[in-house]
Amino acid sequence: MSALDRRRFLKTVATAVPAVAAGNAAACATGGISAPAHLDDRTLLALGETVLPDELGSGGIQRAVRGFQTWLAGYRPAVEVTHGYGTGNLDYTPANPGPGWAAQLEVLNLEAEERFGAAFAALSKEQRTEMIRRQLARERADRLPDPAQARNVALGLLGYWVQTPEAVNLCYQARIDPLTCRPLAAQAEKPGPTSGS
Incomplete structure (x- = not known):
């Protein structure tokens, strides 16, 4: 490396280090992760009233929806998870499903406005059920996925709920x-x- 190349390299590094350090400080201040998408409370509650078991009652559905929102707010993508027995391969949590789910709830509201002239939460349970069934017909799901891997917000909510103690107690x-x-x-x-x- 010639003296000129070395000088150019040192100048570049000297200007890049403070910029990177400033960027890292900003990332550390925010936790290094963008703020998770917040799901519309009213629409999500209406979705919960549609897809969760009626046996939960209003309070149980509200608890499940609140728990789902809390789980999503704490979700961190690309976090190392425990590897399976007998393998050394590491797995990582998938991308944050929140932004996609927020968009799906928005689509439900837009479709409800277009078809029925009201927000999704204002529709009858039968109308909401029909809309959700149409959405889920496009999914290739043979079982409830882990909530983080659910492509549809209704499946994510159900997948979250079936893992709760309340679901096990209700089942048995x-x-x-x-x-x-x-x-x-x-x-x-x-x-x-x-x-x-």
Whole structure:
């Protein structure tokens, strides 16, 4: 490398380092990740009322939708996840599904306005169900995906909810409460009934 090339290299590096450092400081201040897309609360609640089981009641549906919003707000893409048993291959969380889901909720509102002259949340449950079925007919889903991998917001919400303790309890009509620890003395006992059964 000649002296001129070395000089040009050092000048370039000298100007680039402060710029990179300033960029990194800004990224650190925001956590290095763009703000997650916020899903419209009213439309998402109407979607939850449409796709989640009626047995949850209004309070259960609201809890599920709030939990889904909280999960999405805390979601971080490209985070290393635990590798499977017997393999050394590392996997990473997929891209943030929030922006796509926010757009889908907007499309539901636009379609509802166009077809029925009202926002999606103002439609009857039958009208909303018909709209969701039309959307899901385009999906190739043979099972509920992990919420982060769901291409459709309705499948994401359902995929999130079925992983909750409330879903397991409802399914078995027993207070199983997975992911919680029962006292050791109660391990031999059958789980008690849910409060609604």
